[in-house]
Amino acid sequence: MTAPITRDQAFLQFLLRMGDNTLILGHRVSEWCGHSPVLEEDIALANTALDLIGQTRFWLGLAGEVEGEGKSADDIAFLRDVWDFRNILLVEVPNGDFGRTLMRQFLFDAWHSIQLGRLMTSSDSRVAGIAEKTSKEVAYHLERSADTVVGLGDGTEESHRRMQEALDYLWPYVGEMFQSDAIDAEMVAAGIAPDPASLRDEYDALIGRILATATLTIPDSSFGHKGGRSGKMHTEHLGHLLTQMQWLQRAYPGANW
């Protein structure tokens, strides 16, 4: 039996969950830069990644403030190890083909937009402020990823097949977004953030509509991987991602860049 967490500890964990999601997904999306199927998509994906990196600076910056140990967003991003990360597993899986990347983006954007909508009425004005600012960016991400999922799902035979494969592969990672734990309960009690489980109906309606238009079938399985939000068990992929991302900071500690 572990000791109950304090509100500040829970708040910090919540902020890490938000910031690590955007950090890791932004990193993954940035891997496409220079390698996309067409120039217009290359530029658009870079915009998405840039938004996510910017959002990371807000969330992790606030996390550092709440933690009160003088850490910057960079310290938090570049100097923690795998077990410290609180992102959902969905964002750390490798990009796969363009279809899987866009499907992952869509599945995340849909959750992200609903979550930020709720956070705009957070009792913490800093959280509400970040949500207000970032929700506009995310509304656009969702519009774009949804259009692409529809276009590719209902495109050629090959694009349809690849999008269905992407959905099948990613679906087991969706459930983690809606799991609630003691940290969430504390956030709900403080009026800071909604209960993740409470977003599910709206989410299902949203993605159900888009995926139907895309002529794609949601897998008939409620199984969900978990471990990212709690930090108990990430995928093997995260360590490799961090090895790249953190290399300079780790190899040359204390340098200014």
Added chain:
Amino acid sequence: MKNEWPLWEVFIRGQHGMSHRHVGSLHAPDAKMAIKNARDVYTRRNEGQSIWVVESNHIAASSPSDKGPLYEPSESKVYRHPTFFDIPDDIGAM
């Protein structure tokens, strides 16, 4: 088979209430994506408030050989420009 996305011309109205201005072109599968692509390509530095796109092959253009008949007649109508008129300095703004 060639499957190139069509070319679109992009017009953007900026911050200051000026008309939409041609800023460049891009490729997109349809109008909806053309507007999105225009947003991503041509408003990265806060340039835009409103976007128009039109498929390039729908643009009707004047022919260069008509340049004389089309534009030279206006050269002789200098009285259309306010600077044509001498207004005394001391009557104030006009």
Added chain:
Amino acid sequence: MYAQMVQSTGKDVKTTAEMTPQEAAFQARIDAGEKIEPKDWMPPAYRKTLIRQIGQHAHSEIVGQLPEGNWITRAPTLERKAILLAKVQDEAGHGLYLYCAAETLGVSRDDLTEMLLDGRMKYSSIFNYPTLNWSDIGAVGWLVDGAAIINQVPLQRTSFGPYARAMVRVCKEESFHARQGFDAIRKMAEGTPAQKKMAQDSVNRLWFPALMMFGPPDKDSVHSEQSMAWRIKMNTNDELRQKFVDQTVPQIEFLGLDLPDPGTKWNEERGHYDYTDPDWSEFFDVIKGNGPCNVDRLAARNKAWDDGKWVRDGLLAHARKKAAAKVAAE
């Protein structure tokens, strides 16, 4: 430059007497500083040369994404990552503007792309050099984009309207590139001994390849005269190279780094820095495909293009279905 060694299709520059009346009228417009627009008559050789030059310029932007993109996932801070990503994204944008300018001449972007991918068209030699340490990101922005700006600023006045307008847009964005590069390498030059070592390594490695960007010396440059008469090349290679050296040497000194070329010396009489010529045999090797990264760069572009085909086809097929459904409903 980004467009090096562009072969001009016209043989020798014709005298006015040798020109047809149409050619003479065309040249007179250029001499008067008028812009040539896509629907205007132009000599076939002018069109061909421009397609080659603008195409090569566009390809350079796209291939140029790769050496810098190599460091996006390793950028040391969130801010540096965002700056670098925005910068490499700009290169994609520049490629896009330039391809569009070329398309007004009656060639499609896909055709140009295929000519890049199968080696029929070239891109700038500089992008066949690797980026090996983080300081290279600073050096590329500062030296490579710095060199590009020197070439591109005069091209804003080039005779072909769409090319000139694309260059105006590109130049506006490029000055951000050079500045962020200088800012990044300055942090390194003023940083820890290890960082300073990286900065020096970058400058040493990239200096001569940067000088090569302007193309071979004027005495060996066979294609310049006609292009200059057509105002699609505005200055000679050596003029631009000298300008770059004069501008950059004091900046290296400001950073407190050693000059990569011991032959660099201020020449009071000329009012310019003297410098050592790059190894031109290396340059021609790189152009022929034997640079350190030629094979990898083209392989990366080919992979992106091949892997992306189903995406391009899929989105287009969907658009066509929707359009057909709309027609059927009307």
